[in-house]
Amino acid sequence: MGAQETIMQVTKFKWGLFALLVTLMVGLGVGQATTAQAAAYQTVTSKTITKTAYHKKSKKGALYNQTHTRKVVNLSAHPNTTWYATKQATLKHANSKGIYLYVANKSGSIKGWVWHGYLKKGTAPLSLKYAKGAVAMDAQTGKVIWSKAGNTARPIASVSKIMTLYLTLQKVESGKGSWNDVVNTSSKGLIAMGNSAACGGFKFKSGHKYTVKDLYYAAYLDSSNNAAIALGKWVAGSNGAFIRKMNAQAKAWGLKHASFVSASGLENSDLAAFGYRYGSANANKVSPIDVAKIARHLITDYPRVVTDGQIGSKYVDGQLLYNYNNLLKGRKYYQASLKVDGLKTGYTPLAGYCFVGTGQKTGKHRLITVVLHDENEFTETRSLMNYAYKSSSMNA
Known part of the structure; x- marks a missing residue:
């Protein structure tokens, strides 16, 4: 093997090792901007809808901002809250799409986007926690x-x-x-x-x-x-x-x-x-x-x-x-x-x-x-x- 070939092989190996390290860093979340890009939800379509009352369907689910980079609140923390939807959007994440609703409580103090499957139409039924x-x-x-x-x-x-x-x-x-x-x-x-x-x-x-x-x-x-x-x-x-x-x-x-x-x-x-x-x-x-x-x-x-x-x-x-x-x-x-x-x-x-x-x-x-x-x-x-x-x- 000639000297130039040896130098080329070593150089190729170094570049390959560098590329591998970069890939590992991205995979581990070290590349912050890239990770945020990968984690964010993209809006495919969005529309305003007639204000409609919903309440939580089960113990699952949470409200997020539209890109889903920040959680607002877990639905389980508000079991008796009626949520009012005013917008609907199709959001894409990786290779999946879903229908999401933009909802707020009655006072408007809590609001965010939630997957429609976590909600059920109608006002929240009353559930008194303490009264026997x-x-x-x-x-x-x-x-x-x-x-x-x-x-x-x-x-x-x-x-x-x-x-x-x-x-x-x-x-x-x-x-x-x-x-x-x-x-x-x-x-x-x-x-x-x-x-x-x-x-x-x-x-x-x-x-x-x-x-x-x-x-x-x-x-x-x-x-x-x-x-x-x-x-x-x-x-x-x-x-x-x-x-x-x-x-x-x-x-x-x-x-x-x-x-x-x-x-x-x-x-x-x-x-x-x-x-x-x-x-x-x-x-x-x-x-x-x-x-x-x-x-x-x-x-x-x-x-x-x-x-x-x-x-x-x-x-x-x-x-x-x-x-x-x-x-x-x-x-x-x-x-x-x-x-x-x-x-x-x-x-x-x-x-x-x-x-x-x-x-x-x-x-x-x-x-x-x-x-x-x-x-x-x-x-x-x-x-x-x-x-x-x-x-x-x-x-x-």
Whole structure:
């Protein structure tokens, strides 16, 4: 082999080795610009389409920018979001083509391109993550718009007081009692309950006289347990007689999933210490649908509860009564369009956070919602209300 041939072979080998290294670098992604070019999706065709609602079809899929070089968000992170498509495009990647939709959420804060197969036409179905039981009911017709475990009876804590309020108002409005009637609050058990850090709220002070109206506001706004029990004794003559009256009223309304052992919603495990244990069961248990039916009777028969339910706070006997409904105007979870004006909160460790809400959106029937054992009772109530109002049957 001549010297020149040797030099040529060595040179050829070097160039071949260089070419191999370049190929390997590109394959490994070292060549940044080339990789971006290879990874990018190319638009073949694109058009504007009529705005159409979609929701996620499965756990798969994500939104990207049009070239797919940047992920916007995984669809699984927004399981209850309705996406609105306004553009359609055929995108090409390597040797494959696909139809993609340009979508955005309702507010327009999240938007991007997604393969059409990851979506399904229509608004997203509601899925309350935390509530163990829930219902949305048309207060005018009694129609159930949506429910989750709607006929399963659960502990309802102070939501029980809507039945106590109903029977109190029934006695007043029938003329058998008066707002100005003085209620016997001398019970040592009820005085101790008022002073209890865990079960109290409104204090029955020695020598003070409290009227039906005083205790009505204490039980309604501040969810006072001793006030509710004292009202029950005023209505029926004794705690036991009142609880029997609660159950009789539930039966008269045809409620099949409702049983009461307490005028306040406290469980017997707490009431025993104050001498107010009643019955063999530990707690009031009512299904979401039956709670909504009680609320419907209360609102329909005694509409003043809607006006009273909007009171944020009130002083009675120098004590501040605070309404814990955080969907009211000025509160953390207020949404103006929902016009929430009631109704009742509740909590015990056994029952969890419970809430009966009501409001009447402009142009719609009045709505009643119930969420039981819900860690996010106000946000999920708001979601439930917004969902229910989309039903055509709610139109006034």
